[in-house]
Amino acid sequence: MIFDFKKEYKELYRPQNSPEIISVPAMKFLAVQGAGDPNEREGNYSKALAALYAVAYTLKMSCKGAYRIEGFFEYVVPPLEGFWWQEGVQGVDLENKASFSWISVLRVPDFISQKDVDWAVAAASAKKKTDFSEVKYWELEEGLCVQMTHVGPFDTERDSLDLMERFLLEEGYAEDFAPGRMHHEIYLSDIRKVSPVKWKTVLRHPVRPK
DSSP states (O other): OOBOHHHHTHHHHSOOSSOEEEEEEEEEEEEEEEESOTTSTTOHHHHHHHHHHHHHHHHHGGGGSSOOOTTOOOBOOOOEEEEEEOTTOSSOOTTOGGGOEEEEEEEEOTTOOHHHHHHHHHHHHHHHTSOOTTOEEEEEEEEEEEEEEEESOGGGHHHHHHHHHHHHHHHTEEEOOBTTBOEEEEEOSOTTTSOGGGOEEEEEEEEEEO
16 A cells, blocks of 8 residues: 555644644655745746655655665655745744745655655756756654644635634643744645635644743
């Protein structure tokens, strides 16, 4: 059976439509860091996603070629994720997208190493005749967080974020933004095929007990 992160870790990828506290373990990612409006046509963000997927599928399909990854098993490429922040802003200002900095990521299985990512970047770059060296191997342990699934367009996320903030006040927690602890989104819907009113996005913020 092909391993699917969404099915094996439902607490991380299928949270409720209401806030909950969760401890997020250490994970491995492919990551590209950049800045600017994600909606800009052919901008930095769209180029970052193209690079991420090129390297991700090179790793996934490595079993078909000569390169061997120790401990490899077949898996589904997980949903796209993004970490977002803005200078001088606690959380995010959704109305000022041009000021975003971001790290776009795709999770990889724990058997993937820095060496494997280096190989995949080189292999994908050669195959596509494009420089994908901006794709990096990244490890992160988010720790204690609040999360929920937001249903609807990205521009209405503030409704869910406000709900999360009220929940934290009631439960005795506070948001805990810091380097490495950012506004986090996981994109569960293919926005090319699904109506915006049905988009599902996991929203996750770092927290600490008051």
